[in-house]
Amino acid sequence: MTQSSSTPFSRISATSLPVWLVEDEADVRDSLSQWLEVSGLEVRAFSRAREALKALQSDQQCGVLISDIKMPEMDGLALFAAVQELNTPPPVILITGHGDVPMAVAAIQQGAWDFVQKPFDPERLEECARRALEHRALALENLQLQQALRQNHLSTRLLGDASGMQALRRQVENLAASRANVVINGETGSGKEVVARALHDFGTGSQGAFVALNCGAMNSELIESELFGHEKGAFTGAGERRIGRLEAASHGTLFLDEIESLPLSAQVKLLRALQEGEITRLGSNQVIRLHLRVVAASKENLLEMVAKGDFREDLYYRLAIAELAIPPLRERREDIPLLFRHFCHQAAEVHERPLREPTTELLTALSNHRWPGNLRELRNIATRFILGLDLPWQSSPRPPHQACALSARMEAFEATVLKETLQRHQGNIQAVLDELDLPRRTLNQKMQRHQLRREDFLVP
Incomplete structure (x- = not known):
């Protein structure tokens, strides 16, 4: 790293x-x-x-x-x-x-x-x-001091040296200091909740609760009770009072995952609650004031849904004060070796297994995979690797889908080899030249092309 x-x-x-x-x-x-x-x-x-x-x-x-x-x-x-x-x-x-x-x-x-x-x-x-x-x-x-610590911790929370991840960390650091609502756009498994938690943990409301609700996993008939809460006897089956997610997140952060799945009827009531800054539990007349930040995540383009009438425009503009886009794993292939090793460390600790070092061939195969499941899929592969199980393509008669041209795969492989060699020799350029048998000028050109700096590999 x-x-x-x-x-x-x-x-x-x-x-x-x-x-x-x-x-x-x-x-x-x-x-x-x-x-x-x-x-x-x-x-x-x-x-x-x-x-x-x-x-x-x-x-x-x-x-x-x-x-x-x-x-x-x-x-x-x-x-x-x-x-x-x-x-x-x-x-x-x-x-x-x-x-x-x-x-x-x-x-x-x-x-x-x-x-x-x-x-x-x-x-x-x-x-x-x-x-x-x-x-x-x-x-x-x-x-x-908090800002300095936040910068350092963000680099370990939102891993990656790809330009898209560097930009994302800068945006998260900037937005964490505010209480603005945020919409996070990203494919399934790309790490939207990790980004939401970073906004909360490094933000001004970090002392409050981080409350998450997956809108896509909720029954449409129960979503309002989940959001606003209810009193005992408010409806059939309401045997006791329930505190809603909005109330529970007050003075903290409410994370609404898969916001695109929220029914239109619930969208209207959510919008009103955010506009007024208050809610009333189902079956109650007591007004409860709210002070929270809402972070919503979507795998769909909400503006396109607005154009089709599937998402309320006024709610979109209430939520999307700022928007963050998480790059899919296939667009940050240079980060795959780093992320894979990170997930391997986690899996080895959780399952109490010895840490295994991936081979160059495995890292190349990982870099060439298209990763439809993004980070979630990569974490799964790392866990299988640590447990000594067959990886998906090892049990398949055909190699994994090649998602990019040969030249792009060669570039990704070259970047991986250079980064690994620089890490192994802790930035000692002469040692890297000797191992890779490269002229100094050629190494300089390759490091510049792959945005690798010797300073980043020095050990203090």
């Missing part, structure tokens, strides 16, 4: 983070800015709350936000509430008059850092700001 590069981690100094000051009175704004700057803090001042909010939405490098409460157009409390909707909200310190103290106290109970009451001592405000900056620096460092 090639080594994955990690995101560089650097310490964040509290004094390097700017103080954002929102104050509509020019004299107060200027005097506070000067005091904080003389104290060694960087200040970015705004005369209106909406200006500050717009800047925050595009620039997260804010150490602490200090805002007056009484301001025209948008006051400090409304600004604080809007800031809390950001992915990484900064600490907020509110400046309040005597009559606004109860509101400021309520804001602290909702997450504001602190408040200072007019007339205030500038040193008191500076001290409060510095403590908030220290807190913010630690929070941003923790976020940076």
